Each structure stands twice: as structure tokens, then as C-alpha cells.
Amino acid sequence: MTNPTAAMIVIGDEILSGRTRDSNMNHLAKELTKVGIDLREARVVSDDRDAIIGAITELRDKVDHVFTSGGIGPTHDDITADCVAAAFGVSIDIREDAYALLAAHYERQGSEFNAARQRMARIPDGAVLIENPVSIAPGFAMDNVFVMAGVPAVFETMVASVLPTLTGGAPLLSQNLRVERGEGDIAGPLSELASEFSDLSIGSYPFQKNGIYGANIVIRGADGARVDAAMTRLCEMFPA
């Protein structure tokens, strides 16, 4: 039995120019790992219509679930919703329930519900809204594509409301051993371990800090007993 798969699309020129450092990818990765959905790929694309449509079209066929962040605000560079509609070949217009949510919110706030803000009620035909308790403007799910905000606090709350609606897989268990030896000394024995436990994923992540160098060896798998067995063998190979 294999786990469901996912991909992420981070949308925004500000990430590709280096001005902003994305944090949504790491957040989503950790949350998906907890529920046993395998994040297979993540892409950062610019605020460009062809780039966004291309990434959605390619990835939604390749994995079970696609998550996007960014580009659903009120300004001229927020074009994600239109791109999703184009990718699915459906129309997009202001939707009553989203409009009502926003109208009530801005009335409570005493802010003008102007044309720019009304744009945030434009939802592709057939989508399901994703709640946004932080700043109200909803995300939406279109088939297997989950369209969420770029602002981390909003993205995270949307992820929290979407994930319980998805069928997860076996959560990935992992154990970690820190070995203070050069990766070159670790590599031979580790390769044998990886061959013997080919049902597990065994990774080596080197570090070099304060004059100490070595690697963290991470053993991952869905079967706890197998992960334990591999870790026992690993500890025998590299006694502390």
C-alpha cells in the first residue's frame, strides 16, 4: 500500500528575487509527513500566467493533491484564481457566498468594500471554499488543487482546515542517529544497511559546526518494527 502523493506550487516573484524567504513549503512538508502524504515535488514560480497554469496542469496529473500558496489577494499581481480557472477550463466570477463573507467582514471593520476587495470573491466555477479565520478572504479547492494564501499565518490556518478532509496514509516514522565521523567513513557500512533494508529510506545529512563534523543518519519508514531493527543495526555499526 503506497501513501497518497502531493506537490506544492509557491507563487510569487518576491521569492524568486530573494526578497522574501518562503516558509510555507517547510510548514506544509512537515504537516504532510505527519498525516502520511508524500510530498514529491515543490516548485516556486513567478507571478506569470503561463508559468502558473503550466505548473498546475502538469502537477495535478502527476500527484494526488496539489497545494498552492500566494497570489489570491486584492492587488493587480494576484492572478492565481484566474490561472486556476484557465487551467481547468472553467469560468470565474464573483461568487455570492464568498462575497457575503467579505462584505460582512469589511462592514464590521468599517472599511470600504471596494472593487479590489470584491476581486477576492472571484472563485472558479465548481470550487469549494477554504475557510480563512484570520483575514476572511477564502481560499478554495478546485478538484485536487488547493489554493491558499501566501501570508504564512493564513496559509497555515488553511492547511489546518484542509488536511483533516484528506485521506492520509501510514504516517512516516523516523529515527535519527548523530554520528561524529566523516561521511566518507560512514558511507560504506551505510550503503550495506540501505541494501539490507531496501523497504526503508535511509538518508545521510552531513553537518559541520563549531569544528565538529559528522552526519545525521535518518531512517524512515511506515513499519515501526523495521525502523527499530535498522536503527539497532546502525547503532552496532557506529557505537557512541
Added chain:
Amino acid sequence: MTNPTAAMIVIGDEILSGRTRDSNMNHLAKELTKVGIDLREARVVSDDRDAIIGAITELRDKVDHVFTSGGIGPTHDDITADCVAAAFGVSIDIREDAYALLAAHYERQGSEFNAARQRMARIPDGAVLIENPVSIAPGFAMDNVFVMAGVPAVFETMVASVLPTLTGGAPLLSQNLRVERGEGDIAGPLSELASEFSDLSIGSYPFQKNGIYGANIVIRGADGARVDAAMTRLCEMFPA
């Protein structure tokens, strides 16, 4: 005249599981912006042969320069060099100059130059080495694909030695105005500004912190006078 374009491929299961937060993408993005090379796309792919070969093959046709990070160490999960060779249809074997560098390094260190470490001298046929003053094991450039280490200190030094060899474009100039008003209030005037200065990139990046909310408006372009003119207009629209 348009700037040269680039893409990045971050290779590693540890990023997609959320265990490690990538920092190389943001570093490369900032460095490329300084020299006027446009980073068009970034991808994170797993330690999987098909995924790595697929990303290299697609992106090297799409942009001028492709930068990869990760997967060139001595352990069994380091498969990037083999994937690059396969993507280019060239052979890969231990190369004398890389072997000599590593042999001398491990002799100085008093470490065994074993089979795992010798693997790091395997370089695709026809590639040019990229120097690694930090831990010696070289990266390499194969045509327009620059293959670099995942450890940030090593990645950064490799970027520093590669970028001066590339022809840059006009460095992107940017100016930023912090506006403490809701994006919905900013959006209308900003859209007019973006239409008038369609040769510039004008982005709006909302924030919400300590009860204050608003957006940073960033105006980017290669022509300093135009960026100045747009910023002057923007300041008139939103006086402090």
C-alpha cells in the same frame, strides 16, 4: 535587451519531508538578482533518479543557466552526478584531477581515501570542475548545468566562484515603500500605477505584525530613473 535566465533544482528527500529547511534557494536568488540574472523557477525534487533527470532535462532547455544543490556527497543516496551524466547521455567515471585533489586532501587529514570518498571524484565526461575550498570535493559545470553541494557553506562558496564566470544582465534595482493601510485600499491606485509603468515590476507584499497591518510595495526595474519616477508617484498616492 532582456536579462539571462536561470532555474534552480534543490535535490533532497530531507527538504520534502520537512526535516531540513532549505536556505540555498534564497541565497542563490539574492546573488542572481545582484548580477542581473533572472531566476525564473525553482524546484525541490527527491533523491529519485527519474525526478532528477526529468527536472534537469526540462529546465536546461527552458532557461540559460541551471543550478543544482545537493546529492554530490559520498553516501548511497548521493546520485546527482550520475543523473546529470544520464541527462546529457555521457559516461561518468573517476576523473584524475578530481581524484588527485581528494587524495591529497585526505592524506593531509590523515583519513582513509576509501571507495566512498573516491566516488566524489566521479565526474560526467566533458564537465568543468567547480572549486570547493571548504571540503575539497568539487562541484562541476556540465554545459549550462552547475552542480553544487547541498551543505550551505559549500554551496555558497561554489556560487561565489561560478557567478563571476557568467555574463550578467542589468542588475535589477528596487525601491520599497511601507504603507500601513489594508491591501484592499492600496490595490486600486496601485493597479493604475502598474499600468502606467508597465515596463517595471510592481509588487505588493502584505504584512500583519503586532496589530499593525499593511503592505510593502516593491518597485523593480533595470532603469533607475523610471524606478525613481514610479516611486515618486507612489509616495504622492500614499503620503506617510
